Amino acid sequence: xxxxxxxxxxSLLLGPVGLFLHVLYSYFPSHGERLxxxxxxxxxxxxxxxxxxxxxxxxxxxxxxGLILFVFYLIIHTFIRSKNASQKQKLYFLxxxxxxxxxxxxxxxxxxxxxxxxxxxxxxxxxxxxxxxxYTHKELINLYSYLIKKCNTLRENLPENEVGVFTFQExxxxxxxxxxxxxxxxxxxxxxxxxxxxxxxxxxASKLMNYTGITGFYSPFTGEAxxxxxxxxxxxxxxxTHEMAHQRGYAHxxxxxxxxxxxxxLHPDTDFQYSGYFLALLHTxxxxxxxxxxxxxxxxxxxxxxxxxxxxxxxxxxxxxxxxIEEISAQINDSYLKANGVSDGEKSYxxxxxxxxxxxxxxxx
Numbered sequence: 001x002x003x004x005x006x007x008x009x010x011s012l013l014l015g016p017v018g019l020f021l022h023v024l025y026s027y028f029p030s031h032g033e034r035l036x037x038x039x040x041x042x043x044x045x046x047x048x049x050x051x052x053x054x055x056x057x058x059x060x061x062x063x064x065x066g067l068i069l070f071v072f073y074l075i076i077h078t079f080i081r082s083k084n085a086s087q088k089q090k091l092y093f094l095x096x097x098x099x100x101x102x103x104x105x106x107x108x109x110x111x112x113x114x115x116x117x118x119x120x121x122x123x124x125x126x127x128x129x130x131x132x133x134x135y136t137h138k139e140l141i142n143l144y145s146y147l148i149k150k151c152n153t154l155r156e157n158l159p160e161n162e163v164g165v166f167t168f169q170e171x172x173x174x175x176x177x178x179x180x181x182x183x184x185x186x187x188x189x190x191x192x193x194x195x196x197x198x199x200x201x202x203x204x205a206s207k208l209m210n211y212t213g214i215t216g217f218y219s220p221f222t223g224e225a226x227x228x229x230x231x232x233x234x235x236x237x238x239x240x241t242h243e244m245a246h247q248r249g250y251a252h253x254x255x256x257x258x259x260x261x262x263x264x265x266l267h268p269d270t271d272f273q274y275s276g277y278f279l280a281l282l283h284t285x286x287x288x289x290x291x292x293x294x295x296x297x298x299x300x301x302x303x304x305x306x307x308x309x310x311x312x313x314x315x316x317x318x319x320x321x322x323x324x325i326e327e328i329s330a331q332i333n334d335s336y337l338k339a340n341g342v343s344d345g346e347k348s349y350x351x352x353x354x355x356x357x358x359x360x361x362x363x364x365x
């Protein structure tokens with residue numbers, strides 16, 4: 001009994017130990033990159049994802065459903081045992097709470113040690129020396145104009161459905177199988193994006209996830225890049241490569257968004273390239289809109305009719321899922337990001353524009 005109690009106490013301390021390591025990495029990011037993100041953690045995630053990748057379904061999704069059932073059972077069980085409880089039963093109830101605390105502490109430690117430390121990782125642009133901190137209005141306009149031209153050109157000969165919306169001729173499996181090709185190209189420029197990882201996984205509850213506004217997620221517990229398959233075809237390539245960026249240890253959303261653009265733009269297939277440039281177009285449009293709405297309206301007149309059709313379809317599609325579920329989901333995600341040191345929460349997704357400007361000036365200009 002004493003041994004078990006000691007083990008529980010040690011387990012209870014694992015959470016604070018994980019938080020300490022998180023703070024330590026934030027003070028020494030270059031050492032953390034060398035000793036953790038680009039080495040031991042990279043190898044661990046490759047092994048982890050290759051193992052879970054042997055199976056066609058998402059391990060994380062089934063673990064999540066199992067956890068919901070377990071928590072529901074635990075609440076009912078604890079309530080029944082504590083109702084009209086004797087002194088001995090009340091001690092049992094306190095012991096039960098202690099066990100829950102231990103479970104949460106161990107879970108937090110696993111999250112941090114398996115992947116969460118990467119929230120203190122230097123960005124890709126910082127690691128490879130094309131990072132800047134300030135930009136001019138003119139540079140933002142030049143970037144947006146460039147993205148408009150690229151989207152127009154790439155969209156021209158892509159397949160579309162009967163109403164003119166971009167559509168894949170194959171299903172999501174083709175996207176998952178081809179996604180790694182963009183990473184192979186990107187790794188020649190940025191070696192930290194290289195490696196052999198398990199394939200992305202489809203989410204069974206994809207249609208339900210649309211109501212949350214979430215198109216995919218990475219699971220640190222299983223090493224899986226999970227992707228919704230019920231989203232517009234236009235989003236499948238960049239969403240897949242976004243989650244694969246998390247799988248490669250880039251935790252921040254602006255980094256994952258930029259890497260999604262990068263790997264799609266370098267991909268040998270035009271459908272991936274268009275998806276990546278479309279992602280960049282929307283985020284740059286949003287940034288420029290905050291500065292000069294009238295200018296955005298003027299520049300948008302240069303979008304081709306095909307790109308405009310895709311934009312309109314995208315807006316119509318997501319408007320069907322607006323509501324309180326999406327709002328709650330956004331608040332939860334915002335809180336999660338802030339808890340991991342991302343001070344501006346969900347707004348950090350848009351910071352990919354900083355990386356786009358870095359990359360545009362260094363490689364595309």
